[in-house]
Amino acid sequence: MIIAQLPSDQPVETKKEYAVRSLARIAVVGAVAAMVATTTSTTAFATEYYVVSMNAGASATFESVGDHLYVSDRVANNHSAIGLIQIGSSEYYYWNRDGKGTTRHVNLDLPENRAIALGALEGDWQGTPTGGIIWATLSTETAYTS
Known part of the structure; x- marks a missing residue:
């Protein structure tokens, strides 16, 4: 089973290290996107x-x-x-x-x-x-x- 394809111009690392690093990037991007979505809401509140x-x-x-x-x-x-x-x-x-x-x-x-x-x-x-x-x-x- 292949977890992730290693880029050819990168230093060799294990498939497990590459997969963990990729998942970490996804988690950071997801957290930033959620933060942007909640802080830039255009919902109006009736006053x-x-x-x-x-x-x-x-x-x-x-x-x-x-x-x-x-x-x-x-x-x-x-x-x-x-x-x-x-x-x-x-x-x-x-x-x-x-x-x-x-x-x-x-x-x-x-x-x-x-x-x-x-x-x-x-x-x-x-x-x-x-x-x-x-x-x-x-x-x-x-x-x-x-």
Whole structure:
């Protein structure tokens, strides 16, 4: 029975020594491949961020996987709930004008692996994204995209 073919340009060694050395190489290569596979995984983990406005009339929830924003109106106070996303110097306002107990879902497409500001506040819609905002209700939290 031949365990391994010896290369002709190598010093002569026993078949057993050659086979052991070959098996050792295979084991090292396998271990390195397993280590690379586990440390370079691209599996995303869902993280949810939640913030409530200063007087609890609005809330904003951000789910990092899929970039989902939920803006909820929590109190019947004649004000709309607003979710705020700030990325760098850019601000985006998402109004929920449907009243107490409603939630607006927004499916965003944000840059990966970035810190963002998530905010919840209230306002009275005046036809523009920032018109009618009650700034004293603003509450924010740092969130991260994935």
